[in-house]
Amino acid sequence: MRSSQNSDEVCVGxxxxxxxxxxxxxxxxxxxxLQIAERVSIVLRLMSTLKSxxxxxxxxxxxxxxIRALLNRHLQRERPDADLFPAVEFLDMDVTSTVxxxxxxxxxxRRRGVRALIVLxxxxxxxxxxxxxxxxxxxxxxxxxxxxxxELREPTxxxxxxxxxxxxxxxxxxxxxxxxxxEVSIDGPDGSRRDIALVDAVISTERCIGARAVxxxxxxxxxYLTFADPTAIGLSAIGGLLMPVDRREPRGLxxxxxxxxxxxxxxxxxxxxxxxxxxxxxSSWTAMPPDEPFEVRHAGGIVALDGExxxxxxxxxxxxxxxxxNAFPTVDIxxxxxxxxxxxxxHTVS
Numbered sequence: 001m002r003s004s005q006n007s008d009e010v011c012v013g014x015x016x017x018x019x020x021x022x023x024x025x026x027x028x029x030x031x032x033x034l035q036i037a038e039r040v041s042i043v044l045r046l047m048s049t050l051k052s053x054x055x056x057x058x059x060x061x062x063x064x065x066x067i068r069a070l071l072n073r074h075l076q077r078e079r080p081d082a083d084l085f086p087a088v089e090f091l092d093m094d095v096t097s098t099v100x101x102x103x104x105x106x107x108x109x110r111r112r113g114v115r116a117l118i119v120l121x122x123x124x125x126x127x128x129x130x131x132x133x134x135x136x137x138x139x140x141x142x143x144x145x146x147x148x149x150x151e152l153r154e155p156t157x158x159x160x161x162x163x164x165x166x167x168x169x170x171x172x173x174x175x176x177x178x179x180x181x182x183e184v185s186i187d188g189p190d191g192s193r194r195d196i197a198l199v200d201a202v203i204s205t206e207r208c209i210g211a212r213a214v215x216x217x218x219x220x221x222x223x224y225l226t227f228a229d230p231t232a233i234g235l236s237a238i239g240g241l242l243m244p245v246d247r248r249e250p251r252g253l254x255x256x257x258x259x260x261x262x263x264x265x266x267x268x269x270x271x272x273x274x275x276x277x278x279x280x281x282x283s284s285w286t287a288m289p290p291d292e293p294f295e296v297r298h299a300g301g302i303v304a305l306d307g308e309x310x311x312x313x314x315x316x317x318x319x320x321x322x323x324x325x326n327a328f329p330t331v332d333i334x335x336x337x338x339x340x341x342x343x344x345x346x347h348t349v350s
């Protein structure tokens with residue numbers, strides 16, 4: 001069960017969003033949020049598991065919300081001879097308490113040569129990481145409001161799979177899965193803008209960003225999805241309950257909502273937020289082939305990316321969405337641990 005590489009050379013990054021799962025959707029739906037102490041508990045479980053499987057160093061994104069302070073308190077209580085955790089380093093960076101922290105941390109960790117990134121957050125946090133670093137494998141932990149992309153899983157299992165891959169015991173062809181994303185382009189008289197979505201890009205008729213989270217379905221005109229899971233919570237659930245599309249299928253789904261001149265075909269009751277089922281008027285839906293641009297035919301509004309309003313556009317601008325397959329790698333936790341079991345990677349011989 002030895003690592004194929006010197007453990008001191010193996011480095012993994014941890015990006016823990018300290019404020020995920022605290023937006024307005026959870027407030028109006030009476031959903032709980034993850035406290036700082038629980039986020040630190042998750043990070044400690046990750047680190048102790050990484051250490052036990054040969055990861056010698058961990059880089060962590062700093063914050064001002066309390067994760068760093070509480071984590072340092074736990075680490076300082078460790079006995080010098082216990083050797084329970086890898087060497088922990090908080091990145092040297094200015095903390096803004098905005099998404100810029102995630103952008104900066106992802107870039108710095110890539111520059112430092114991390115073998116993988118473990119991300120604690122919702123769809124928006126994972127999107128921010130992939131937008132900056134699309135060639136480093138990520139492993140997601142669901143700690144946000146919209147958690148369609150990161151799956152709910154015990155952190156110990158995530159860290160096991162990450163460590164076995166990072167130390168070279170599980171090769172990429174068995175450890176990694178390739179994921180889809182949506183490229184969003186807005187072109188107009190004042191130039192071009194580009195962004196991505198990992199799960200959904202939704203068109204809203206609202207003209208101002210206001211609260212970033214999207215939950216009012218009467219303001220939506222269309223939804224474009226990389227995958228559509230009927231067990232998901234959030235705007236992607238609209239597609240999942242119409243025509244499920246698997247994460248690994250080489251297609252996406254485009255849904256046209258009724259209104260704005262489109263006749264209603266049916267009403268769909270979907271879980272837009274935890275504890276919140278809303279009726280969504282549906283006009284039509286169709287598969288999205290890869291690399292084929294879909295054009296938004298609406299005279300102004302906002303494009304919401306993975307549940308958050310991001311890109312306002314005007315009537316004179318052209319909005320297009322394109323599905324890309326094999327766009328970025330993630331650590332496939334079940335596949336990795338099945339491989340470890342078959343190969344006896346966690347066996348010891350007495």
